Amino acid sequence: MxxxxxxxxxxxxxxxxxxxxxxxxxxxxxxxxxxxxxxxxxxxxxxxxxxxxxxxxEIRDLGEATSVKERLEGLKITLKVRAGDGGRLFGAITANEIVEAVETAGGPALDRRRMTVSPIKAVGRHAVTVRLHAEVVATVNLDVIRAK
Incomplete structure (x- = not known):
């Protein structure tokens, strides 16, 4: 077909x-x-x-992709979410929420479809990978904290 x-x-x-x-x-x-x-x-x-x-x-060239990667890896991204006493979230964090958190922290606009996110269901530090270019993959560190 x-x-x-x-x-x-x-x-x-x-x-x-x-x-x-x-x-x-x-x-x-x-x-x-x-x-x-x-x-x-x-x-x-x-x-x-x-x-x-x-x-x-799409990001045009390799040079632009590496500069975006450096900006992303230098960002401190914090996401406040509702969680129970044991640190378990009420639901999971989606790729759209991560994109919004990156933009709020002053990072570039990202495409959620280029993210690789394993389900985030607990507070703590999590790593999210973003394919910026065929040869460039950035790792974004995301701190998930409990909202009071």
């Missing part, structure tokens, strides 16, 4: 890429989740607009 990706899918491609996948994977997962659209000649024309939108969000 030939499809056009509308969002980044790890191990498969980036938005605007035309890829060939197995029928079940495309029909049962990628299309219903909105990660892709079916390939047609009319949809092929949308590829340029999808790629243009991707390029505007």
């Amino acid at each position: 030939k499809i056009i990706l509308t969002q980044e899918v790890s191990g498969l491609g980036a938005p605007g890429d035309v890829v060939e996948v197995k029928n079940g994977y495309g029909r049962n997962y990628l299309l219903p989740q909105g990660y892709a659209i079916g390939w047609t000649k009319g949809a092929e024309k949308q590829v340029t607009s999808i790629k243009r939108a991707r390029e505007s969000r």
